[in-house]
Amino acid sequence: MSNDSSSKRQKTVIGLLVALVLVLGFFALNRNSAVENLEEEKAILVSELEEYKRDLIGQVAANDSMNSYIIAETARLNAAIEEITNLKNVTQSELAKYRNQVNTLRKEVARLTSQVDSVNKAYAVLGEAKAQVDAQLTDEQAKNADLSNQNTNLSGKVATALKLQLSALEATAVRVSGKGIEKPTTSAGRANRIKACFTVAQNAIAEPSKRTVYMRINTPDGRVLPSQSDERSMKVGSETIYFSAKSEIMYEGKQVQSCAAFDLNSILKPGTYTVEVFSDNVKIGTSTLVLN
Numbered sequence: 001m002s003n004d005s006s007s008k009r010q011k012t013v014i015g016l017l018v019a020l021v022l023v024l025g026f027f028a029l030n031r032n033s034a035v036e037n038l039e040e041e042k043a044i045l046v047s048e049l050e051e052y053k054r055d056l057i058g059q060v061a062a063n064d065s066m067n068s069y070i071i072a073e074t075a076r077l078n079a080a081i082e083e084i085t086n087l088k089n090v091t092q093s094e095l096a097k098y099r100n101q102v103n104t105l106r107k108e109v110a111r112l113t114s115q116v117d118s119v120n121k122a123y124a125v126l127g128e129a130k131a132q133v134d135a136q137l138t139d140e141q142a143k144n145a146d147l148s149n150q151n152t153n154l155s156g157k158v159a160t161a162l163k164l165q166l167s168a169l170e171a172t173a174v175r176v177s178g179k180g181i182e183k184p185t186t187s188a189g190r191a192n193r194i195k196a197c198f199t200v201a202q203n204a205i206a207e208p209s210k211r212t213v214y215m216r217i218n219t220p221d222g223r224v225l226p227s228q229s230d231e232r233s234m235k236v237g238s239e240t241i242y243f244s245a246k247s248e249i250m251y252e253g254k255q256v257q258s259c260a261a262f263d264l265n266s267i268l269k270p271g272t273y274t275v276e277v278f279s280d281n282v283k284i285g286t287s288t289l290v291l292n
Contacts, residue, residue, distance in 0.1 A: 041095050045102050046084050052109045053077040073112060077105060164211060164251065164279045168199040171275035171287040173268075188268040188291035194225075194244075196275050197259040198285060200251060208252040214243040214278040215260035220271030225262060235281050243278065 053074060084098050173191035174182040185191050196215045214234055217225040224242045226232070232242050247260040260277075270292050277285040 038092065038095060041099075042084060042087060045095070045098055046081055048102055049077055049081045049084070049105065052106060053081070055109060055113065069112065070116070073105075073108065077109075080105065163282060164206070164213070164284055165201045165203065166198050166277065166285040167201040167255070169196065169277060169285040169287045170198075171196050171273070171289040173289060173291055176263075186290065186292055188270045191268055191291060192264050193261055194264065194273070194275070194289065195259050195261045196277055196287065197257070198277060200249065200256045200258070202255045203253055206251065206253050208250075211249050211251045211279055213247045213249060213258065213260060213284075215245045215247070215262065216241065216276040216278065217244040217262060218274040218276070220269065220273065226265070234278065236278060236283065237281065 057070075057074060080098070080101060087094065172184050172195050173186065173188075174193045174195060175185045175190045176182050176193050182193070182195075194217055198213070200213075219225060225244050232244070233240050234243055235241075245260045245262040247258050249256055249258045268291055271290075273289040273291065275287045275289060276283055277287075
């Protein structure tokens with residue numbers, strides 16, 4: 001009887017121990033499974049944050065203020081990723097907190113993406129409008145430049161038309177007698193005066209005024225008669241040149257004849273002399289004179 005009672009107690013203890021082992025094993029399995037589930041959830045959260053970060057980095061805004069905001073949000077995502085990754089022995093409550101943060105960040109990324117898209121579209125429209133305005137401006141500038149060139153050309157033509165023009169020019173060498181009588185000559189040794197006689201053509205649009213006509217005598221060796229002197233200098237364009245003689249005429253738009261004469265103070269050398277006539281700072285005629 002005593003042996004039967006002892007045997008029953010042993011069986012009962014063994015049964016309790018087996019049951020305890022089973023219960024502990026069940027809880028251990030459940031705990032391991034829970035830990036695995038929490039780690040998996042943590043990995044999912046990190047993966048989602050990485051995806052949101054890639055989406056955010058992929059947004060390129062059309063203005064710097066939006067880009068600055070994108071950089072700030074990317075920094076927040078990096079901080080959240082690092083914080084979750086470094087969690088040890090994570091709990092369900094901690095994961096729930098971070099899940100809420102991830103959801104908040106997801107909504108913020110979606111809102112920011114929408115804003116960037118809207119801004120880029122607006123800038124695209126503005127870019128097209130600016131391109132059209134630039135094209136119109138370029139076209140108007142081209143037209144204005146063309147008109148300016150036309151005006152410049154017209155002004156140049158008018159200025160040219162207002163200047164004196166010669167219809168005839170003749171250079172001659174003469175011998176002036178003691179009584180003042182002139183006799184043409186082709187002898188370099190006998191000539192004591194060179195003349196340039198010219199006819200100014202009619203010009204209806206030229207303003208009536210007193211005009212100065214200059215004569216410039218170039219010797220065969222390239223010198224100007226007489227020797228160069230500031231008293232006989234004039235401007236032709238941007239160049240200062242020297243003249244030999246000048247003649248004053250009253251021009252009223254009608255044809256007029258006149259002569260400019262230069263009295264020699266030395267004997268000329270034989271050769272070809274070039275006589276140029278200027279008025280209003282431009283050359284208006286050229287003639288040659290051959291002396292033997």
